[in-house]
Structures are given as structure tokens and as C-alpha cells.
Amino acid sequence: MSTPIITLDGIRKTYRTGSLEFEALCGIDASIDEHEYVAVVGPSGSGKSTLMNIVGCLDNPTEGTYELAGEDVSTMSEAQLAEVRNRRIGFVFQQFNLLPSLCAWRNVELPLVYAGLPRHERRERAIGALERVGLGDRTEHRPGELSGGQQQRVAVARALVTEPALILADEPTGNLDSRSTADVLDLLDELHGTGRTIVVITHEPDVAARAGRNLVFRDGQIVSDTSSARAVAAR
Amino acid sequence: MNWMETFRSGTEAIRAHRMRSLLTMLGIVIGIASVILTVGFGQGAQNKVKDEIDALGSNLLIVSPGSSTDDGGFRGGFGSATTLTLEDAAAIADDAAVPDVRRVAPTSSSSASLTVGETNWTTQVVGTTPAWLDVRARELAAGRFFTADEVASGADVVVLGPDTAGELFSFGSPVGQTVTVSGQQLTVIGVLGSSGASDDGGSEDDQALVPISTGKSLSGGTTGSVSTIYVEAASTEVLSAAYQEIEGLLATRHGVTTDDADFSIASQESLVETANSTNKTLTVLLTGIAAISLLVGGVGVMNIMLVSVTERIREIGLRKALGATPTVIGRQFLVEAALLGLAGGVIGILLGVVGALVLPTLIDQPVTISLLATAAALLTSLALGIGFGVYPAGRAARLTPIDALRSE
Ligand SMILES: Nc1ncnc2c1ncn2[C@@H]1O[C@H](COP(=O)(O)OP(=O)(O)OP(=O)(O)O)[C@@H](O)[C@H]1O
Numbered sequence A: 001m002s003t004p005i006i007t008l009d010g011i012r013k014t015y016r017t018g019s020l021e022f023e024a025l026c027g028i029d030a031s032i033d034e035h036e037y038v039a040v041v042g043p044s045g046s047g048k049s050t051l052m053n054i055v056g057c058l059d060n061p062t063e064g065t066y067e068l069a070g071e072d073v074s075t076m077s078e079a080q081l082a083e084v085r086n087r088r089i090g091f092v093f094q095q096f097n098l099l100p101s102l103c104a105w106r107n108v109e110l111p112l113v114y115a116g117l118p119r120h121e122r123r124e125r126a127i128g129a130l131e132r133v134g135l136g137d138r139t140e141h142r143p144g145e146l147s148g149g150q151q152q153r154v155a156v157a158r159a160l161v162t163e164p165a166l167i168l169a170d171e172p173t174g175n176l177d178s179r180s181t182a183d184v185l186d187l188l189d190e191l192h193g194t195g196r197t198i199v200v201i202t203h204e205p206d207v208a209a210r211a212g213r214n215l216v217f218r219d220g221q222i223v224s225d226t227s228s229a230r231a232v233a234a235r
Numbered sequence B: 001m002n003w004m005e006t007f008r009s010g011t012e013a014i015r016a017h018r019m020r021s022l023l024t025m026l027g028i029v030i031g032i033a034s035v036i037l038t039v040g041f042g043q044g045a046q047n048k049v050k051d052e053i054d055a056l057g058s059n060l061l062i063v064s065p066g067s068s069t070d071d072g073g074f075r076g077g078f079g080s081a082t083t084l085t086l087e088d089a090a091a092i093a094d095d096a097a098v099p100d101v102r103r104v105a106p107t108s109s110s111s112a113s114l115t116v117g118e119t120n121w122t123t124q125v126v127g128t129t130p131a132w133l134d135v136r137a138r139e140l141a142a143g144r145f146f147t148a149d150e151v152a153s154g155a156d157v158v159v160l161g162p163d164t165a166g167e168l169f170s171f172g173s174p175v176g177q178t179v180t181v182s183g184q185q186l187t188v189i190g191v192l193g194s195s196g197a198s199d200d201g202g203s204e205d206d207q208a209l210v211p212i213s214t215g216k217s218l219s220g221g222t223t224g225s226v227s228t229i230y231v232e233a234a235s236t237e238v239l240s241a242a243y244q245e246i247e248g249l250l251a252t253r254h255g256v257t258t259d260d261a262d263f264s265i266a267s268q269e270s271l272v273e274t275a276n277s278t279n280k281t282l283t284v285l286l287t288g289i290a291a292i293s294l295l296v297g298g299v300g301v302m303n304i305m306l307v308s309v310t311e312r313i314r315e316i317g318l319r320k321a322l323g324a325t326p327t328v329i330g331r332q333f334l335v336e337a338a339l340l341g342l343a344g345g346v347i348g349i350l351l352g353v354v355g356a357l358v359l360p361t362l363i364d365q366p367v368t369i370s371l372l373a374t375a376a377a378l379l380t381s382l383a384l385g386i387g388f389g390v391y392p393a394g395r396a397a398r399l400t401p402i403d404a405l406r407s408e
């Protein structure tokens, strides 16, 4: 059995808008092991992104504890959290979130800048990551000069360039056509194959089908947690 | 992320947003250039007056009728009273009574029209004695000055200032020619050299000198009163001694106390003081204008920095998500703001200096560059840029990354 990389215990998230309170997560208990490939599915507004942001240390839960690789995240300082995000987590966002003024390899090297690597090593690794996602010939292009699918592959390259243990993707294929979707999903599969833990939010059944485990959300709660045969076989 | 990296990413961010960077800098550029120019004008005007007074000579005392401390005005205003006489001048020139005085030149001036053929020129006609040339430390460009004999006999001779000579005689040497003043024909015997004052010489180079006796008959006056007595002290060291000797002598002669004097004595130093107190008003006014333009520039910088940070909150969120600590973000904006401010400051200084060099040739007004004002302006702009760039950036850096990423 593998050790858990993510342990969620009684996670609640309450959003306050004016005098209105809205409970987006109402007590989530879950645990995800290393090397798992998990798809989070569920209707719109069910709290998937909210959970993903907490798991990615981008947001704090209102209540509950979250342990990442055995460490309680809620006690960490801003600077420590930044380091955790930098070293352990790779993000892929639905909106790509690339900096428009920087070319592809400069976008990819950003996490390495904050990791404190020297410039020549950063460039080498960034170009290596772009080659892995099939964009070795687009390293000097700016995001505006790339297609949506290519931009998302740059974002994937940025997520994998630090070799993080955990890759979080919030609807990574939401803005892509079927061809680009397949490209990105193949990349995620490949990353999973090299031993990374993948958590992906999706609305598409075929995306969910690739994952070994499906977490189904409804109204801020997990209503179903199923492991496919493929996942069992992988263990 | 070390300082070198931060510096590089700062210059990149500035180049990536060229228009915005230019606008930010423009505020600083205008603010600094205007501070340099306005303060420079004030100081330039002050220096100009000081130069003119310096050109008078450092051991000169100027005795004028009327009391400068008297503001009641019943003795007549400064310079308009006629309490000084030729006898007073002669007494001051007496070595026994006033040992520290070297030379004395009484003057009596009035405005008159000079005519040569068809040409008319109105200027000050100054009646004086031969000592005037040395007391005022002037040179002759041509001819000679009048002699004591010519003063005694009231000879019909005149020495012209260089500008006056130029106005009246376009061609050839004026020496030996005739000038008509108040119906009387005077022979030009000499032309003064330029006074060498910083500007074109002004009234110092435009005057006509005649023997004081001739001057009296020209203006129709009969009394022995004089308008100003120029006194040259034996040396700069004995200037105050000479001052007291003259003051005592004249008080005795006029039968007044020194507190109640009907004359006043000015030295170069006291003239500089008076001029400076007048100029101070101008300087305060100009500095006020400069401060306002700097403030306006600063508000512009502040505004654009605020907008720029707000616009980049998403970028801050992304950088945080990828591992930037609040310190690193703060430092990045600090370097960006400082670079912008510095670039704008340097351009502003260059512009101001170019203006200070070019303007005087256009408007005949000297501009002195004040290092202090320049440095203060630069620091103010920098502080405004940094303050209003780094503060909101720091606040954005303290947002949770997701709030920053979500902001529009
Ligand atoms: N910052 C916020 N302030 C207030 N309410 C919020 C905020 N963020 C999310 N919510 C609310 O929380 C609920 C869950 O939102 P969340 O983004 O997690 O949904 P989701 O499952 O990701 O939906 P989708 O599939 O459409 O992306 C929604 O009802 C949303 O309105």
C-alpha cells in the first residue's frame, strides 16, 4: 500500500458575500495516495474548484485540517506555503494563466526562478519540459502567438518543470477541442506513468474514464468515491 | 530570487508596458525639469543682481541724500532730497578729516536728450569730476576723460558710454564730434569701455559724463547740490572705518545726529543685502510653483502606479501560485518603481539642464542649476513612485493567491 499524499479531515469552506453566507464545502473527508490518478466530477457549483484551491494551498479552509505529505498546512506561514506550492505542486488552470509578455520558455521557467535556480539551468530545464510536451520548436513564441491547445501544453510544461509530486488540474481541457484535449490527457497519463499523483477536475466522461478513481461532488459533499478496475490493476 | 534577477525582471516589465512606463516617467520628467528651471530662474536672477553689485568694486561707498531709515518721507524719499553739496564732497576728500578715503567723485545727474544731426537719444547726463573714472573703476575705450581744469572752467566737453556712442554715431569715431544737449554744443573727448557687467551693461554703459559745472548749467540748476557722492576707500580693510569717518563728518556738517541723518551711506555689501531681500520673494514664489508642479507630477506617478498594480493583481496571484513569497513580490515592484523613477529623473534632469542652457540665450535671463533642488525633486518623485507602487503591490501580495488570481 502507498502512503497518502493528501489527507482531508472535516474540510469546510464558507463564503461570505455581504450578509449572505454560503457553505461551498460541508465537511470533506478524503485521502489520496501517492501515484493515484483522481478525477473530480460533479455538477457546476458543487464545490470542486473550491476544494482544488484548498488542496493546492491557494486558499485556506474555514474549518478542518489538511495534511500534505504528512505536514499540516494550516500552521504554515505565507512564505512556507509559497515554498510548498513551488516544490510539491504543479498547477494547470482552465484559463492557462500564462504571462502574455513572456515567451514560452520564460513562462515555463517561472517556478524555477522562485526556486532559486541559476539562469542557464532554468533555460535548459524549461526547454526540456517544452520538448516533453511537443513544443520544442515554439520556445520563443509568446502566448498570443500560440493556439489554445499549445498554450495549455505550455502550462503543463510549467507544471511539470519542477518535477512536483502532485499535479492539480482544474478543467485543463475545458477550453480545448477534442484533438488538443487528447494531447493534454496523454500528457497527464504520461506524467502519471512517471510516478506523479494527478488530481483533475472535469465535466467530460472520457476524461474521468482515464482516471483510476472518481470523486463525485454534489452540493459541497462527496457523494460517491469509486475506483475503476484499471486503478485497482495499477496498484 | 536574487537582486540581479529582480533587476532583470523589472526592466522587462517596464519594456513590456512601454506606454504606461512612458506616462509614469513623463510625470517625473516634467516635475523635475520644472523644479530645475523655476528654482534656476530665481537663483539666476539673484546671481545677476549680485554680479552687477560686485562690478561696482568692493571698496566703494555710495553717499546719497535722504535717510534710508526714514520712512515718513517728509525729508523726501531716498535719493530725491538735495541735502548733499559739492562742499560735502570736498570735505570728504580732505585727507586730514577723513584719512581712509582715497578718492571722491560727486555726481549730479539728470535725464536729457542728446542730438547729433538727425539722431536723438535720451539718456542720463551725469556731471562729475575726473576722479569718477578711478572711483568707478572704469576704463576709456577711446580719447580721454575731462581734467580738473575743465571742471573748474565748465568746459563744453562730454565723455560717452559705449552704448550711447553706438546709438549716436553709427560710423567712425565719435571723438572730436559735436553733440547737442539742451541747446548747448558739447565736444566728445572720449568713450568709456564696457562696464563688463554680466548682462549688456544696462545703464552703466548708456550715460553721458560731463564736468559737474557743465552739468549744472545744462540742467539750469544753480545750487551746489549733488545727487550722489561716490567714495573709494583706501582699501577693503578700512571700508568700515571710512564709513564711520564720513558718517561723523557729514553729521557734524549738517548739524544732525547719526541716528537722525539726512543722508545715507551704502556699501556694496548692504546693497547686496537689500537686493537679496527683494529677490527672496521671487525665489519663494518660484519654489512654490516648482513644488506644485512636482506635486502634480507626483500625483500622476502615483495614479499610474496604482492602476498598474491593480491591473497586475492576476499576475501577482499567478506568481504566488508558482512559489513567489510576498517579500519577493514586494521587492519586484520596488525595483520596478525605482527604475522607472530613476529613468524619469535622469531624463528630467537632462531636460532641465538643456533648458537651463538654452533658455538664457532666448530670453536674456540667467538660469542657475541648483543641485539641492534637483536632488530634492528626484528623491520626492522616487519616493512617490515607490510609495504608491510598492504599497498596493504589497497588499496584493498578502491576498490569498486565489483571490489575486480571480480578481479582474
Ligand atoms: N469567492 C467566492 N465568493 C462567494 N462564493 C463563491 C466564491 N467562489 C465560489 N463560490 C461559490 O461556491 C460554490 C462552489 O463554487 P466552485 O467554483 O467550487 O464550483 P465548481 O464545482 O468548481 O463549479 P464549476 O464546475 O462550474 O467550475 C458556487 O456556488 C459558487 O457560487
Ligand SMILES: [Mg+2]
Residues within 6 Å of the ligand: A048, A049, A050, A170
Ligand atoms: Mg470550477
